[in-house]
């Protein structure tokens with residue numbers, strides 16, 4: 001299978017009061033459609049890795065190639081556009097826009113990509129229906145439960161059919177049962193997208209195609225369940 005994401009010798013140093021080397025030469029290939037979980041103890045570099053892979057934070061050294069595009073050779077503006085077209089994001093604390101309703105939050109990525117208002121509204125509604133929230137599409141985020149907010153966030157992440165969905169601790173703010181439902185929903189909704197989830201939660205790992213364990217900025221273990 002062709003790799004969607006190729007990572008070569010990725011290093012990240014933070015130069016604050018003291019220098020921290022958060023990533024130490026990561027090499028990685030992730031295939032189209034894979035569901036990958038990145039596990040590791042607190043401070044091991046998981047969020048740093050996700051941020052570097054998704055074009056949010058420039059690595060100190062190394063390359064990240066997604067669907068043939070070398071992310072950090074792009075200008076800031078080109079990279080923002082590339083992310084908007086090809087990626088969806090799910091966060092621990094949902095990151096919905098509080099002054100927009102559920103459906104307005106979901107249509108936002110489409111409007112940013114220049115889809116016309118009518119089509120954006122229809123597509124956003126259809127995705128909200130699929131995540132079971134058609135009846136709450138006019139609610140504001142503060143009028144929704146945590147699990148409902150995360151369902152809106154998933155709808156927003158997938159509405160433009162991204163090549164890759166990045167999720168950073170997507171169940172971290174939810175109870176166990178709701179968290180399980182959110183992972184099942186992500187798996188159901190991802191379709192052909194590649195899904196990369198960063199988590200502490202070993203139970204999410206049981207559902208993944210592949211589990212990558214990070215320790216101290218390096219890959220400690222990389223197990224592809226489907227290959228077992």
Ligand SMILES: Nc1ncnc2c1ncn2[C@@H]1O[C@H](COP(=O)(O)OP(=O)(O)OP(=O)(O)O)[C@@H](O)[C@H]1O
Nearest residue numbers: 014016020022040041042043044045046047048049
């Ligand atoms: N902006 C920053 N400036 C300085 N050091 C940072 C910064 N962000 C992260 N670090 C350090 O880099 C290392 C990796 O942090 P990172 O957040 O990637 O870990 P993590 O595995 O995601 O942790 P957690 O599970 O607790 O979120 C840690 O030592 C952290 O203190």
